[in-house]
Amino acid sequence: MQTKRMTFNSRWLPYALLAPQVIITLVFFVWPASQALWQSMLRQDPFGLRTTFVWFQNFERLFEDSHYLASMKTTLIFAVSTTLLSMSVALLFAVMVNRMIRSQNAYSTFLVWPYAVAPAIAGVLWWFIFNPSVGILPYILEGFGYDWNHRLDAGDAMILVVVAAAWKQISYNFLFFLAGLHSIPQSLVEAAAIDGASRTKRFWTIIFPLLSPTTFFLMVVNVVYAMFDTFGVIHATTEGGPAQATNILVYKVYRDGFVGNNLGSSAAQSVILMVIVIALTVVQFRWIERRVNY
Numbered sequence: 001m002q003t004k005r006m007t008f009n010s011r012w013l014p015y016a017l018l019a020p021q022v023i024i025t026l027v028f029f030v031w032p033a034s035q036a037l038w039q040s041m042l043r044q045d046p047f048g049l050r051t052t053f054v055w056f057q058n059f060e061r062l063f064e065d066s067h068y069l070a071s072m073k074t075t076l077i078f079a080v081s082t083t084l085l086s087m088s089v090a091l092l093f094a095v096m097v098n099r100m101i102r103s104q105n106a107y108s109t110f111l112v113w114p115y116a117v118a119p120a121i122a123g124v125l126w127w128f129i130f131n132p133s134v135g136i137l138p139y140i141l142e143g144f145g146y147d148w149n150h151r152l153d154a155g156d157a158m159i160l161v162v163v164a165a166a167w168k169q170i171s172y173n174f175l176f177f178l179a180g181l182h183s184i185p186q187s188l189v190e191a192a193a194i195d196g197a198s199r200t201k202r203f204w205t206i207i208f209p210l211l212s213p214t215t216f217f218l219m220v221v222n223v224v225y226a227m228f229d230t231f232g233v234i235h236a237t238t239e240g241g242p243a244q245a246t247n248i249l250v251y252k253v254y255r256d257g258f259v260g261n262n263l264g265s266s267a268a269q270s271v272i273l274m275v276i277v278i279a280l281t282v283v284q285f286r287w288i289e290r291r292v293n294y
Helices: 013-039 057-063 066-098 104-116 119-129 136-143 154-182 186-194 199-210 212-228 231-237 249-259 263-286
Strands: 042-044 051-053
Touching: 013 263, 042 263, 057 066, 057 263, 066 104, 066 154, 066 212, 066 249, 104 154, 119 154, 119 231, 154 212, 154 231, 186 199, 199 212, 212 249, 212 263, 231 249, 249 263
Parallel strands: none
Antiparallel strands: 042 051
16 A cells, blocks of 8 residues: 655755744743743742752642642542533533434534633632522522531532533533544444343443543543633632632642742642643553543
8 A cells, every 4th residue: 555755845844834833832831841840949038039949848848738738639529520520411411412303503502602601700600609698509509408608618619619610611521522422323323222222221332432532532631621720710719718628739839829929839839730630641541541442
């Protein structure tokens, strides 16, 4: 089998085509990452007049700090809950929409709209809905005997930020799950139906295994989203409270660096967060991908 080879009239043309992407990567990723790594090994006095090179002392102090370890636990709970909730609801919506014939495009359009909402706006929206004073949901829950107050109760605060962050990501997951469902050969599903398999059995034995590439991709994306892109949601709803109950790692970087002016510790936290996300991605591609059916 012969393969076509692309030839360029100029030897510099391939480098010119690659240059924009390389420049963007260097300017917006490599350079900030290197600056964060360098800053993580420095310590400044409270007035910013003197800087001392301290090697890895900032990292050592972090792992001895009970508040930072609690923030890591909070981040784990938040990331897992947000990923499971957003992917489960999105898969449910995709399966329901996929069964429609006439109104499928209309429902798809309505379900995609929330993705255009900024994270901060999504946080404010759900903050109003769950507000103990003016929100509709606390009023309804009060009728069932539950006193909702995310400003005082850590569990209520975690539920609020998980719901707000998951709602923002459902539309993105829905699009990919719906595309994955459209790519599944209907002949396989119809053959299972003829053999007497129930709708539930057809889903778990045929449809869901064939969705494993899409599910794996979304799992990686959602974990990264929960770890990095939920700052606006946290800032607009709970600001890490009450009593640091929703102070996830990415928000703690902001609090310590821009509010507490502890730049060395904040940079060390950002480096650790970056390493955690890279490690999780490597683990997912290295071990979990083996269970994916392509």
